[in-house]
Amino acid sequence: KPSLWDSPTWVPPTDDGLMWMGENAYPFHEIATPAPRGHRVTSDGFGGKVLMAVLSEAVAKTGIDVHIDTGALRLVVDGDRVVGVVARHFQQTVTYRARRGVVLTTGGFADNAEMLAQHAPQLVGLGVNSDGGDDGRGIVIAQAVGAAVKHMSAGQVGISLVPGMMVRGMIVNDVGQRFINEDVYPGLVGQAALFKHNLRVWVILDEQAYEEVPVDERWGVQPHFVAETLAELEREIGMPEGALESTVGEYNRFAERGEDPYFHKSARWLRPLRPPFAAIDVRRGMAPPEYGDGGTSGGGAEVFTIGGLRTSVDGHVLDLDGELIPGLFAAGRATSGLHSWGYISGTSLGDGTYFGRRAGGAAARQ
């Protein structure tokens, strides 16, 4: 649907098909002419279920055998070639002969705490965006037959804040310093907040900024601290005396002129902040409507892993010397795919669908 939702948010509350995910923000708007884009299939709220319904229906029509509740344990190799899979179906060990190839689309490893500790320790202990099955097994069984991985420390960080509040105020670390332009894609804010500031971050805003965000976009978030002065707010949060006064003072001084020489937030979102002030502790989470009654994302962020198997653009898995492993393909979050650090929302759909189709096609042509 070609209508534009023109305000920072994770997912529009409408069925608008286009939005900005920070493409119209610094530094990206200086590198290319920004265009709004689709983040999801046309849908009210989150679109994942619609997409899966369409894909499942297409699979059902083809008559393909689907074996559910069956997890791959290891690959079977004949010489240099991958020719099958040994899997577990409840108590039963099952073996599959792959005449053309095995395509691994097993997801990342965000649900595997040991793999996280080895490769992406900053993601340990946070909420996870997955169906619970991102155990990394597909990556490991491919490595066991010689596959290479890359970018294993990269992660997407869905930070628990309402972008519309942040963009109208500011986000600061635990000594009151801003660290990014608040109108950029909020996942990049999350990556900066986690990897650079250990998620000890607060959204600082004033009453007008809070009131401007429609109730249905607030996702249950209310200020955790409110104060008539910044000095009082600093004390409540436990920041150094003068930290917010200094940061907000500088911010306001330039906002009067519609400028942000520190982080280049767009003039559209620049306005001096006035008392009363409020602070939101990002680690206390929020309640996205898709989570249903009482569902909250606590801890400050929900994450998934970006690193994974090295592949060619046809989905061939590459070995440690960069050569194709005959008979082995992969797509989606089991691969390192398009992104690494700097992930932006929605592009895993591209890694899954576009490169998944290419991987399936390449396997079928074997």
Next chain:
Amino acid sequence: KPSLWDSPTWVPPTDDGLMWMGENAYPFHEIATPAPRGHRVTSDGFGGKVLMAVLSEAVAKTGIDVHIDTGALRLVVDGDRVVGVVARHFQQTVTYRARRGVVLTTGGFADNAEMLAQHAPQLVGLGVNSDGGDDGRGIVIAQAVGAAVKHMSAGQVGISLVPGMMVRGMIVNDVGQRFINEDVYPGLVGQAALFKHNLRVWVILDEQAYEEVPVDERWGVQPHFVAETLAELEREIGMPEGALESTVGEYNRFAERGEDPYFHKSARWLRPLRPPFAAIDVRRGMAPPEYGDGGTSGGGAEVFTIGGLRTSVDGHVLDLDGELIPGLFAAGRATSGLHSWGYISGTSLGDGTYFGRRAGGAAARQ
């Protein structure tokens, strides 16, 4: 030699055997009672050559065969067991049968730009602390027989600054924000500067701070910008108007009281900075005396990799499921070793010697 060099530096210009590497700084002095420690063998200046001379002499006395100019290409496996190495000696391929085991002590992968891009891309393009042979081949040939790696994105960052200048002033990012206590181990400053601020960092100090650093500890570093006012210094560097005025103002206000509530630098190093001011662009490098005439470390930092093979405390290399690989051992920077993120200088000697000895002993007992 049990005498203490009691001032921040990379390597003392004396032969004092003890120094602080940030152990007496926040947050470490709050976690444990700090003690000074050795960073190197007793020596004037850098101690690496002394250590290598002692080790080489010990090897010569044993009558062990040493094959130089010979690089391992791959491991030879018999069943599950590593039983040898295929190597290249100039034009010649040579094969070694290992009766007890192969011990990989091949160093990290800082000299391999492709491996850096896959695993630790922020280290690409910087200077490298190595003998030029840290090509990662030992890690890759072990992976090819099933070895696991961890912490591959971690790196040590020998930032190109004089700790004695930084500690008497401050280090700031490109919008004039401090980001760490300047009396901590300078490698941690380097890691924060590279991984969080892309090495766009400046040392800000005043005339007194510069003059207090003895000439033989300045390593050729002179201020790149000097100014009577912070406003002028901001303009010269290209920082936002008011950025340094705000940061130095806050710093001075608390320094008067001997406090640093932002980053907890020790009162010993807190003093309000007064005009004239100076700024040093860290990316312009310095000239450590060990480099000889004209040798400079440019680009802002010299790095090496910390990630590598997973091993047991006996130096057994572990496979992807955490099981020992029979006949395969490793130590030193080919392994992930003691450290990961948060590396501190000198401890690679421990990874090399202590765990190298354990790995050799374990192989000999096979």
